[in-house]
Amino acid sequence: MTVTSRTTYQPEMVELADDGPEAMLELLAERGLGDGLPVVPPAAERVDAMLATAEGDPDEVLFTLQPRAGIVTRRVVAINAVLAGCLPETFPVVLTALRALARPEVNLRGVNATTHPVAPMVLVHGRIAEAAGFHAGVGAFGPGNRANATVGRAVRLAMLHVAGALPGSGDAATHGQPAKYTFCAAENLAESPWESYALSRGVDAPSAVTVHCGEGPHNVHDAEAAGDPALILDKIASAMTSLGQNNAPISQAEYFIVLGPEHARSLADRGLTRGDVSSYLFDHARLPLGVLKRHFAERAWQQWMHIVSDDDHLMPMTGDADNIRVVVVGGPGKHSLVVPSWGVTRSVTLPVEG
Amino acid sequence: MTLVYLPDSEPGPESVALAPSPPTLAGLRVAVLDNGKPNADVVMTAAAEALARRTGATVSVITKKGPRGESANAAVPCDPDIFATVVAEADLVITGAADCGSCTAYSVTDAIEFEKVGRPAVVATTTHFETVARTLSSSFGLPDTRLLVLPHPIGGTDAATLTAWAEAATDRLIALFTGAGAS
Numbered sequence: 001m002t003v004t005s006r007t008t009y010q011p012e013m014v015e016l017a018d019d020g021p022e023a024m025l026e027l028l029a030e031r032g033l034g035d036g037l038p039v040v041p042p043a044a045e046r047v048d049a050m051l052a053t054a055e056g057d058p059d060e061v062l063f064t065l066q067p068r069a070g071i072v073t074r075r076v077v078a079i080n081a082v083l084a085g086c087l088p089e090t091f092p093v094v095l096t097a098l099r100a101l102a103r104p105e106v107n108l109r110g111v112n113a114t115t116h117p118v119a120p121m122v123l124v125h126g127r128i129a130e131a132a133g134f135h136a137g138v139g140a141f142g143p144g145n146r147a148n149a150t151v152g153r154a155v156r157l158a159m160l161h162v163a164g165a166l167p168g169s170g171d172a173a174t175h176g177q178p179a180k181y182t183f184c185a186a187e188n189l190a191e192s193p194w195e196s197y198a199l200s201r202g203v204d205a206p207s208a209v210t211v212h213c214g215e216g217p218h219n220v221h222d223a224e225a226a227g228d229p230a231l232i233l234d235k236i237a238s239a240m241t242s243l244g245q246n247n248a249p250i251s252q253a254e255y256f257i258v259l260g261p262e263h264a265r266s267l268a269d270r271g272l273t274r275g276d277v278s279s280y281l282f283d284h285a286r287l288p289l290g291v292l293k294r295h296f297a298e299r300a301w302q303q304w305m306h307i308v309s310d311d312d313h314l315m316p317m318t319g320d321a322d323n324i325r326v327v328v329v330g331g332p333g334k335h336s337l338v339v340p341s342w343g344v345t346r347s348v349t350l351p352v353e354g
Numbered sequence: 355m356t357l358v359y360l361p362d363s364e365p366g367p368e369s370v371a372l373a374p375s376p377p378t379l380a381g382l383r384v385a386v387l388d389n390g391k392p393n394a395d396v397v398m399t400a401a402a403e404a405l406a407r408r409t410g411a412t413v414s415v416i417t418k419k420g421p422r423g424e425s426a427n428a429a430v431p432c433d434p435d436i437f438a439t440v441v442a443e444a445d446l447v448i449t450g451a452a453d454c455g456s457c458t459a460y461s462v463t464d465a466i467e468f469e470k471v472g473r474p475a476v477v478a479t480t481t482h483f484e485t486v487a488r489t490l491s492s493s494f495g496l497p498d499t500r501l502l503v504l505p506h507p508i509g510g511t512d513a514a515t516l517t518a519w520a521e522a523a524t525d526r527l528i529a530l531f532t533g534a535g536a537s
Binding site for chain 2: 109161168
């Protein structure tokens with residue numbers, strides 16, 4: 001991967017006619033920057049207030065973001081967090097999300113450049129979710145909560161401004177998608193029957209952040225499953241077997257199964273663990289080999305899948321049950337979400353650090 | 355008046371140089387590195403064969419870029435063993451097809467890696483992805499990446515048309531390899 005040999009970087013400042021939103025929006029538009037929505041002008045005092053929540057040299061080069069190999073410092077992240085309207089207490093989440101996206105297994109070079117409508121989903125776990133006002137309940141992925149909305153937006157602004165994911169040049173997404181504006185929520189640990197998702201991935205920290213680069217959520221509605229959790233899981237499996245998803249030809253791809261608390265409770269009441277849910281879905285989200293071969297001449301599959309020859313054999317939608325990740329988010333109601341993957345990318349969970 | 359920061363930081367890629375361009379192509383060996391995109395093999399093989407007929411070069415390798423030269427994933431770099439084979443058995447590389455976003459990113463990535471080890475490499479892209487290919491070339495440190503811009507789309511176009519497109523592009527392909535014309 002391309003890296004920079006710089007150790008520090010000081011961002012440029014320019015003069016604006018005034019501190020109002022119109023002048024700042026015009027400046028961004030002239031330079032082909034921004035997400036099209038009004039922003040908060042990143043004057044020095046606002047950026048400094050953001051940086052007050054971070055430890056370490058604000059101008060230390062931390063990593064770069066692909067495809068542009070844009071330089072990331074704490075100050076660069078703070079500037080974009082101010083633009084997005086973030087409160088300073090949420091800044092460590094933005095920084096940790098970007099740290100995660102810079103990891104090689106995310107393959108941000110491909111994630112940002114692809115024609116597929118992929119956007120990073122940011123999930124916030126643990127103490128900071130509550131302390132910084134993130135929302136895990138009803139409408140968690142929707143509008144109305146400042147922390148969720150602005151942190152997701154800050155991540156997108158960093159993709160546009162630093163990673164170079166500008167539509168038509170560094171981002172070739174055929175349609176884009178609404179989740180490219182903002183896509184962030186907290187895990188609803190208070191109503192989850194299981195341990196924290198971060199802990200289940202081996203991240204034992206007071207606060208953590210997960211990023212998963214996938215499509216927008218696909219809904220699963222099941223109000224009929226009282227007493228029979230298989231009905232919930234079979235509907236989720238149905239949502240996982242769409243031939244239009246990149247998961248179909250790419251077997252290392254993950255799914256995020258975002259269970260509503262009511263569905264999660266129905267499953268746990270029958271004794272199912274998080275791992276049981278993944279195993280059931282691995283076993284039931286399947287399509288015949290012949291169907292997959294007909295639709296995909298090239299299949300980026302695990303080797304064991306390539307040697308199956310019976311066209312009637314039911315093939316799993318992903319090569320390993322562990323690729324099916326289960327997390328609880330949302331409020332009352334009989335809905336859950338499936339978030340498929342772009343494909344050649346892995347989710348990352350990191351402890352929150354400044 | 356008020357002072358504000360600009361949010362776009364700076365790109366930090368290491369600068370890369372093109373491999374030296376051979377003055378003539380006679381006797382040189384050409385590899386076709388196929389990323390598995392539909393019809394990539396058809397159009398790039400036709401281009402390589404047309405180049406060989408015109409110049410006296412030979413087509414020495416036609417392979418997919420995945421492990422063992424088999425099923426390729428267009429959104430990751432070329433398999434290291436296949437990369438080594440191409441370097442050992444060819445002097446020039448045609449890679450692609452760069453006719454989507456992530457496959458363009460990684461076709462350009464592969465081409466740059468070949469240029470670094472002295473193998474001039476042309477990326478077969480299309481009119482609809484030329485801007486993406488040029489932006490990514492600059493992002494990755496080699497704005498002068500050799501791009502052969504073909505009509506769009508490659509996937510879904512019949513073989514006879516693709517062959518005609520490839521043959522019509524032979525002069526440009528020769529110029530890209532010999533450094534005789536700007537890409």
